[in-house]
Amino acid sequence: MNTNLFDFPLRATRAEVNLDALEYNLSCLASRVPNSALVPAVKADGYGHGAAAIAAACEAWGAAMLAVANLEECLALKDNGISIPILILEDLFPEEIEPALRHEARLSVGSMDYARKVSKTAARLKTSAMVHVNLDTGMGRMGLYVDNPAEALAEIAALEGIVLDGVFSHFPSSDETDKVFTHQQIRETQRILKELEARGVRPNCCHIANSGAIIDLPADTAWDMVRPGISIYGLYPSREVDQNIGLRPILRLVSRLIKVTRYTQEWTIGYGRTFTAGPGALIGIVPIGYGDGYPRSLSNRGSALVGNTRVPIAGRVSMDMIALDLGKVPEPPAVGDEVVLIGSQGSEEITVADIADLTGTITYEVTCDFTPRIPRLYYQKGQLTAVKTYRGGYKTIQDKPRQE
Numbered sequence: 001m002n003t004n005l006f007d008f009p010l011r012a013t014r015a016e017v018n019l020d021a022l023e024y025n026l027s028c029l030a031s032r033v034p035n036s037a038l039v040p041a042v043k044a045d046g047y048g049h050g051a052a053a054i055a056a057a058c059e060a061w062g063a064a065m066l067a068v069a070n071l072e073e074c075l076a077l078k079d080n081g082i083s084i085p086i087l088i089l090e091d092l093f094p095e096e097i098e099p100a101l102r103h104e105a106r107l108s109v110g111s112m113d114y115a116r117k118v119s120k121t122a123a124r125l126k127t128s129a130m131v132h133v134n135l136d137t138g139m140g141r142m143g144l145y146v147d148n149p150a151e152a153l154a155e156i157a158a159l160e161g162i163v164l165d166g167v168f169s170h171f172p173s174s175d176e177t178d179k180v181f182t183h184q185q186i187r188e189t190q191r192i193l194k195e196l197e198a199r200g201v202r203p204n205c206c207h208i209a210n211s212g213a214i215i216d217l218p219a220d221t222a223w224d225m226v227r228p229g230i231s232i233y234g235l236y237p238s239r240e241v242d243q244n245i246g247l248r249p250i251l252r253l254v255s256r257l258i259k260v261t262r263y264t265q266e267w268t269i270g271y272g273r274t275f276t277a278g279p280g281a282l283i284g285i286v287p288i289g290y291g292d293g294y295p296r297s298l299s300n301r302g303s304a305l306v307g308n309t310r311v312p313i314a315g316r317v318s319m320d321m322i323a324l325d326l327g328k329v330p331e332p333p334a335v336g337d338e339v340v341l342i343g344s345q346g347s348e349e350i351t352v353a354d355i356a357d358l359t360g361t362i363t364y365e366v367t368c369d370f371t372p373r374i375p376r377l378y379y380q381k382g383q384l385t386a387v388k389t390y391r392g393g394y395k396t397i398q399d400k401p402r403q404e
Contacts, residue, residue, distance in 0.1 A: 008391065008392075010375050010377070010387065010389065011287075011373070011374075011375050011389075012255050012256040012258070012287060013254070013255040013256075013286075013287050013288045013292065013373075013374060013375075014253075014254060014255070014374060014375045014376070014377055015049070015251055015252070015253050015254075015370060015374050015375070015376045015377070016251070016252040016253075016254060016343075016377050016379060017049050017050065017053065017054075017250055017251055017376055017377065017378045017379065018248075018250045018251075018252070018379055019053065019057045019250070019378055019379065019380040019385065020379075020380055020381060021234055021248040021249070021250040022054065022057050022058075022061075022232060022233070022234075022250045023057060023061050024248055025231065025232050025233070025234050025247050025248060025250070026038060026040070026058065026061050026063070026228075026232055027061075028245060028246055028247060029214055029226075029228050029231055029232065032214055032215070032218040032222075032245070033209070033214060033218050033221075033222035033226050034222075035222060036207075036209075036222045036223060036224060036225055036226045037063075037064035037065070037205075037224065037225045037226075038058075038062075038063050038064060038225070038226060038228060039063065039064060039065040039066065039067050039087065039207065039225050039226065039227045039228075040054075040058045040063050040066060040067070040227075040228055040229070040232050041066075041067040041068075041227055041228065041229035041232075042054050042055045042058065042066050042067070042068060042073075042077070043067065043068045043069040043070075043073055043089070043229075044069065044368045045368075046233075047229065047230060047233055047364060047367050047368055048293075048367035048368045048369065048370045049233055049250065049251055049367060049376065050376040050378070050388045050394065051068075051073065051076065051077060052076070052077070052080040052386075052388065052394045053376070053378045053385075053386050053388065053394065054232075055077050055080070055082050056080070056081070056082065057380075058232070059082055059083070059084050063084060064084065064085075064225060065084055065085045065086065065087055065106065065225070066082065066084060066085070066086050066087070067086075067087045067089055067227055067229075068086060068087070068088055068089065069088070069089055069090055070088060070090055070092075071088060071092055071096045071099065071100050071105070073088075074086045074088050074100065074103065074105050075099070075103060078103055080394065085104070085105075085106050085130075086105055086106065087105075087106040087107075087108065087132060087166075088100060088105050088106065088107055088108060089108050089134075089142070090108065090142060091108065091109070091110050091111070091114045091142055092107065094117060097117060097118055097121045098121050098125065101118075101121060101122060101125055101127055101129055102125070104130075106130045106131070106132055106165060106166070107129060107130070107131050107132070108131070108132050108133075108134050108142065108168075109131045109132065109133045109134065109144070109156065110133075110134045110136070110142040110143050110144055111144060111145075112144075112146070112152055112155070112156070115131070115133075115156045115159060115162065116159065118131060118161075118162065119159035119160050119161050119162050120161075121161075122160070122161025122162065123160045123161040125161075127161065128161055128162070128163045129161055129162055129163065130163050130165040131156070131162055131163065131164060131165060131166075132165055132166035132167065132168055132203075133153055133156055133164065133166070133167050133168075133203075134168055134169065134170065135149055135167065135168070135169040135189055135192060136169075137169045137184075137185040137188045137189055138172060138181060138184070138185050138188075139169070139170045139171070139172045140172075141170070143169065143170065149192045149195075150192050150195035150196045150198075150199060151199075153167065153192070153196050153201065154196060154199045154201050157201050157203075163204075164201065164203045164204070165203065165204045165205065166203050166204060166205045166206065166207060166224075166225070167189075167192075167193060167196070167203045167206050168206065168207045168208055168227075169185060169188075169189045169208050170208075170210070171185060171208070171209075171210055171212065171213055174209075174210060174212035174213040174216065174217065174237075175211070175212030175215075175216075175236075175237035175238040175240060175241050176212075176238065176240050177240045179216070179217065182213070182217065183220070185208075186208065186217075186220055186221065189206075189208055193206060204224075205223075205224035205225050206223045206224050206225075207223050207224060207225035207226060207227060208221050208223060209221035209222065209223070209226040209227065209228075210226075210227055210228070210229060210237075211228050211229050211230050211231035211236075211237045211241075212237045212238070212241055213226075214226050214228055214231065215231065215236070215237075215241045215242050215245055216241050216242055229364075230363060230364055231247060233249070233250050233251065233367065234247045234248045234249035234250045234251075235247070235249060235352055235353070235363040235364075235367070236353070236363065237362075237363070237364075238362070239353070239357075249342075249343075249351065249352065251342060251343075251352070251367065252340070252342060252343030252344075253340070253341040253342035253343065253370075253374075254338060254339065254340050254341065254343065255286050255287060255288050255338075255339045255341065256286075256287075256335075256336050256337060256338055256339060257284045257285065257286060257306070257324075257333055257334070257335050257336060257337050257339060258285050258286065258287050258321075258335065259284070259285040259335060260282065260283070260284045260285075260326070260332075260333060260334060260335055261282070261283050261284075261285075262280070262281070262282050263277045263278075263279065263280070263281045263282075263283065264279060264280070265279050266278055266279060267281075268315075269283060269314050269315040269323045270314070270315030270316045270318060270323055271315070271316045271318055272315075272316055273315075274299065274300055274315050274316055275300060275314040275315035275316075275323070275325075277314065277325070281325065281327060282325075282326040282327055282329075282332060282333075283314060283323050283324065283325060283326065284306065284311075284323070284324045284326045284333060284339075285321055285322075285323055285324075286304065286321065286322050286323075286324060286339050286341075287320060287321055288320075288321070288322060288341065288374075289317055289318045289319045289320040289321050289322060290317055290318070290319055291319040291320050291371065291373060292320075292370065292371050292373050292374050293369035293370040293371045293374070294317060294322070294341065294370075295317065295355065295359045295366070295369070296316070296317045297317075297358075297359045297360070298313055298317055298322075298355070298358060298359065299313065299315065299316040299317045300312075300313060300314070300315060300316070301313065301358055302317075302322075302355070302358060303350065304322075304324055304339050304340060304341055304350070305339070305340035305343075305344075305345035305346075305348050305349075305350060306324060306326060306329055306333050306337060306338070306339050306340075306345075307329040307330065307331055307333055307337065308345055308346030308347065308348060309328055309329045309330065309346075309348065310328075310348050310350075311324045311325055311326055311327075311328060311329060312324070312325050313325075324339070342355065352366050352367060372390045373390050375387060375388065375389045375390070376388040384397065385397055
């Protein structure tokens, strides 16, 4: 398949992103909360998958809104033609408020002081700020933390230039087996909303569910909107939530062997000489390393798939390369053969969760760590639709100049 949207060959190490699987996951999650609109989180460059393509696919699917962390993430999506509303989840610094309002961003508000700054800027611009007030019911980060939240909400709603578009809260532990604290947060948020309604104030929408809640507590958290994050990428937020809702991983990380050597004598491999290949050992080199976000902690612990066989990493993961012990592969591999770092090959599979477990982290970090050096190739209905590269940026097939 021709993947040359640029005037240079794409790197062999690449992430293949299945947008059909993304749409399937969105529909799967929506079926759990049929009366709620979806607000997919595409922050951190779409959890490392590439925000522009993910956001466009979410918009085409029918997402009501998108959620990002900061102003630049919002503006980048606007630059790429995203037209549905975008909610910025962090409070902004004073100099960021005006450009956010000029680009019609929805703003999360987590304090009275910040609400007044937004109000003052909106009034000066003679515009309305669509705000979603974040209630701190136990996350302890950006939310509104006051003695009387309902009173503060009513005061915010009455500020000049402010439209109370939403009220929400955030779960710190909905992906854990023990749901006691999560239920406590649900009750507290509902209490505040009831008091607010008694004051004659009703936000346009309320939302509280993240991926963990959509998976394990849909009946309790299917409010006006839900905010799925890691789950839209086909990954589960933890091993403690229901693993059987049918999510499909959308990313496959692959490369190719760049060098294969049969050693005729005992030889050490890589920095620190932590692996010794014996006489007759077959060692393959793969152009991926911690400079690409591939974890160095997989040194002498991780594995890859070559020739439908799981093979171990031999020695340390370096900045740009890893070595594989190919001795178990039935047919001796050659330069150019496919290497799968995440995904399936034959009957074998390496998952993001497998890597997270090996490295002592969470699935979020594994994919978010992938650097821009790794090209992202986007497929839909089996066809390449877009590519994102370190040098060429993000381009769709339609962007490619026609050859005369």
